[in-house]
Amino acid sequence: MVNNTEYYKVLGLSKDASDADIKKAYRKESLKWHPDKNPGDKRAAAEEKFKKIGEAYEVLSDPNKKSIYDQFGEDGLKNGGPPNGGGFGAGGFPGAGGGGGGFSYHATDPNDIFNAFFSSMGGGGGDEYASFGAGGFPGGGGYSSFGGGGGFPGMGGGMGGMGGMGGMPGGFGGGEPEKPPPPPGEVVKPLALSLEELYKGGTKRLKITRHLRSGSTEEKILEVAYKPGWKKGTKIKFASAGNEDEYGQAQTVTFVVEEKPHPRFERVDDDIIVKLNITLSQALLGPDGGGAITKEVETLDGRRINVSLPAGEIIPPGYETRVTGEGMPVSKAASVKRKGDLIVKWNVVFPRTLTAPQKEALRKVLG
Incomplete structure (x- = not known):
C-alpha cells in the first residue's frame, strides 16, 4: 500500500492544502523544531524532526515532486519508480517511456532549505532569524543535493547545492515574499x-x-x-x-x-494634602492661653514638622496652610521645582449639642 500522506502529516496539512498553506506550515514548524532553538537533550530529536520538515516542504512545494509523491509515495519518489518497479521515463515522469534509469530524488540539506526560505523574504524576517547561520547542521552530512543529470523539468538542469532553488515555488526566489510574523504584543x-x-x-x-x-x-x-x-x-x-x-x-x-491608598495623605500631582482637625472654640478663639495653634505632621520620610495657624485670626472651615517644598519629589529632570508642597486643610469640628445656657451665651456674644 502506497504511503503518500506522511509529508502532509509532518506539516500538519491535508492533501488539499494550497501553496500558501504549505509555506505557512513550513515556516511555523521549521522555527519550532530548529535545533538551535532546542538545545541540550532535545536537540537530537529536533534534528530528526527538522530534517523531515525540510524534506516534506521540498517535495510538497514543487508541483512535479508533489505529483509523483501523491501517486507513488515516498518510496516511489526516492527509488525512481512505483513500488512495482515500473520506473520513470527519461523525462522523470511516469509513462514517459524508457526504464528506471531516469529520475531519482535525494533530499536537500535542511539548513539550505531553511536559509533559502527566509532569505527569499527579502530581510522581512528581521532579527528573529539571525541566530540561524548558514553553517552545517549537526548530523546533516548524509544529505545530498540534486546531481547534474536527472532533475525535473523547469529546474534548470538539476540542482548543484542550492543553485537551482530560484525556480522552486513557495518563496524560493520567486512569487510573493513572505510576510514577517505579527508582533508578539x-x-x-x-x-x-x-x-x-x-x-x-x-x-x-x-x-x-x-x-x-x-x-x-x-x-x-x-x-x-x-x-x-x-x-x-x-x-x-x-x-x-x-x-x-x-x-x-x-x-x-x-x-x-x-x-496605594494612604491612611493620612492624598496626592494631587506633586503636592501632598493632609487634613487636621481643630475645635470650633480654637477656630474662633485660638488656643487656651493665647498665641497660635500649632500641630505636628509626620512626613512620608519620617520627619516631624510643625504647622501653625495665624495667631489672632478666626479660622473658617476649609482653611489651607501651604508648606513649600514638603511635597513629593519632582521626577522631571528639566523641572526647576524639585519638590511639591504640603497642603494642610483645617477641618473645624463643630459640637454636636449645646446646652440651653450655652446657646443663650452664644446669642449674647454673636448678637
Whole structure:
C-alpha cells in the first residue's frame, strides 16, 4: 500500500492544502523544531524532526515532486519508480517511456532549505532569524543535493547545492515574499506602590511565570527600579520577557505604576494634602492661653514638622496652610521645582449639642 500522506502529516496539512498553506506550515514548524532553538537533550530529536520538515516542504512545494509523491509515495519518489518497479521515463515522469534509469530524488540539506526560505523574504524576517547561520547542521552530512543529470523539468538542469532553488515555488526566489510574523504584543501588569515608596524610590524584585513555545513554563525574576516622584500611570517595560508565540517571539512585559491608598495623605500631582482637625472654640478663639495653634505632621520620610495657624485670626472651615517644598519629589529632570508642597486643610469640628445656657451665651456674644 502506497504511503503518500506522511509529508502532509509532518506539516500538519491535508492533501488539499494550497501553496500558501504549505509555506505557512513550513515556516511555523521549521522555527519550532530548529535545533538551535532546542538545545541540550532535545536537540537530537529536533534534528530528526527538522530534517523531515525540510524534506516534506521540498517535495510538497514543487508541483512535479508533489505529483509523483501523491501517486507513488515516498518510496516511489526516492527509488525512481512505483513500488512495482515500473520506473520513470527519461523525462522523470511516469509513462514517459524508457526504464528506471531516469529520475531519482535525494533530499536537500535542511539548513539550505531553511536559509533559502527566509532569505527569499527579502530581510522581512528581521532579527528573529539571525541566530540561524548558514553553517552545517549537526548530523546533516548524509544529505545530498540534486546531481547534474536527472532533475525535473523547469529546474534548470538539476540542482548543484542550492543553485537551482530560484525556480522552486513557495518563496524560493520567486512569487510573493513572505510576510514577517505579527508582533508578539505585550503583557500589562500593575505595580502597586505606597506613597512612601514613591517618595523615596527603590527597586522591587518580581517573579513572573511565562509560557514558552514548547508548551512548558518558566519562572523569571525581574528587577523593577522606580524613581522618586513617579506618578500613577508611569510604565516600565521589559522587552522579550513575556510569553512566547508560535514563532518563538516573546512578548514585552509592561508594569504600570499604581498608587496605594494612604491612611493620612492624598496626592494631587506633586503636592501632598493632609487634613487636621481643630475645635470650633480654637477656630474662633485660638488656643487656651493665647498665641497660635500649632500641630505636628509626620512626613512620608519620617520627619516631624510643625504647622501653625495665624495667631489672632478666626479660622473658617476649609482653611489651607501651604508648606513649600514638603511635597513629593519632582521626577522631571528639566523641572526647576524639585519638590511639591504640603497642603494642610483645617477641618473645624463643630459640637454636636449645646446646652440651653450655652446657646443663650452664644446669642449674647454673636448678637
